[in-house]
Amino acid sequence: MGLFNSIFADLYCPIKDELSKDTEIQIKWQDPKVRGMNSYSVGDVLEEIEDEYNNTWIRTDFICNACSKFTKGLKGMKYIRTEDQSRHIVFLRIEDSKVCELISEKEFSARGVKDFVDYL
Ligand SMILES: [Zn+2]
Numbered sequence: 001m002g003l004f005n006s007i008f009a010d011l012y013c014p015i016k017d018e019l020s021k022d023t024e025i026q027i028k029w030q031d032p033k034v035r036g037m038n039s040y041s042v043g044d045v046l047e048e049i050e051d052e053y054n055n056t057w058i059r060t061d062f063i064c065n066a067c068s069k070f071t072k073g074l075k076g077m078k079y080i081r082t083e084d085q086s087r088h089i090v091f092l093r094i095e096d097s098k099v100c101e102l103i104s105e106k107e108f109s110a111r112g113v114k115d116f117v118d119y120l
Pocket of ligand 1 (some may be wrong): 013014064065066
């Protein structure tokens, strides 16, 4: 539990080979006093980031909008049930508190980088 912030981006879906548009990555990498309801994009600065997550690559995952099954809810709102969530791995590079890069697992392994913080 606890509050989180979010990074929104178009993320690659390896199953459908297309982009999951405007997809949320939930993060708890900042001081709790700035957590909750903040949204960021690639290129933004994560203020009050904790040292552990700064100046490093981070491995995390996201719920894919492209290949997860949507269920129609009340008033025609579509949502993804917990059991229908399809998740993919993504790697982010943080330098000087800034979200510098956001790449797929395949791209990351092609770079040959060995060091990253695991946030799965
Ligand atoms: Zn997918």
